Amino acid sequence: MQVTVTVNGEEHTSEVEPRLLLVHYLRDHLGLTGTHWGCDTTNCGACTVWLDGVPVKSCTVLTAMASGHEVRTVESLEVDGVLDPVQQGFMQEHGLQCGFCTPGMMMTARRLLDDVPDPSEQQIREGISGNLCRCTGYENIVRAVRWAAEHPATEEAPA
């Protein structure tokens, strides 16, 4: 079947099988491998992307369901060489170890901060509770999101 999906502002029309999951469409058809394919069971959240502005686990969304809709992936966070504050926060606070959960964590965190610009530690912990870090690096991930909250987008990227 033919699908047309807007990904990071760019419209893509492709011929796909109805059973193709969105995570594989993004990675294998569009080459956007920033979205990680993890547990495949809707648990780990590594594949989190935005569908019409809402974080979803793309291993449990059909590409067909996304047709006619807007998807945003981790590749969209950096604009013209300037990292999103969430990306800067993960860098500043060492919010990643192996990095596997990071794309999903950052997409969830970006939405959380858009909704709640100054979240408490508890709100951050609840907000990322659908994203698992197998390195158990949660302390620094929470600090990274707090860093981003304290350094909103207008600021210069740190040297």
Place this chain on the structure above:
Amino acid sequence: MQTPASFEYERATSVEQALALLEQHGPEACLVAGGHSLLPMMKLRLATPEVLIDINELPDLGYVRVEGSEIAIGALARHVDLLASPVLREHYRIFEEAEHVIADPIVRNRGTVGGSLCQADPSEDLSAVCAALGARLVIQSAAGRRTVEARGFHVGPYETLVGPAEMLVEVRLPIRPGAGSAYQKVERRAGDYAIAAAGAFVVLEGGMVADVGVGIAAVGAPQFTAPGAEDYLRGKEPSEPHLAEAARLAAEATAPAVDQRGTVEYKRHLAGELVRRALRSAAARAAGQEG
């Protein structure tokens, strides 16, 4: 890689069209909304529908609103909508407490109330909530609408009264002024299915229980409820000895299965304890206290 078996994809843009597609494709067709129960089962090939009818784009089916003396919830309301609903928070705290422990925030962005009920998983929290509150469920077909009691909706595990060419379109809850309600769940880890869970509402008149509902998930209580415990409490003071006896009766109504989540004895004990806590909290809230 987990890949579903091949299927045809259709997208419905109205309830009527969805029902017509179900008629056209027969019993091997399946509706999909959030897909967070169905797609994982399809990936494991536990479900192999030949046609998937996507109903995510049906307009105006995601509401939560007061209609007269009832609350009406559209089948496409997402978990996140129920969690955030001011109407539900005002009338039935049980929803907020149950939704808060259903899966995780990202799954709750996608999963729907209609899908949860129709999946009819024996551990489904909203089935217990609807049983506790005595919800009525509206099922639509080409022939029109029919309304059934939530207590009676489940024919068995993963089976409901919804026929092959029918669709659950609405959940209706009676508003009970002054009702207190609560939900209690124990899970192995955040976001897991319940080991056991229980919900309750209580209405008090003159300090006595005038109306009460109990819902229980994951431990094999028929129709997710325990009428014996409710009958026992009606007309009585919600005192600790009475709550303990109601909890005992509720535990007796369960039929847990042993699995990696626990033994039969443990689950039955837990179910009783959670019923007691839910009733205690609901009664306190009905009395205007923090519960």
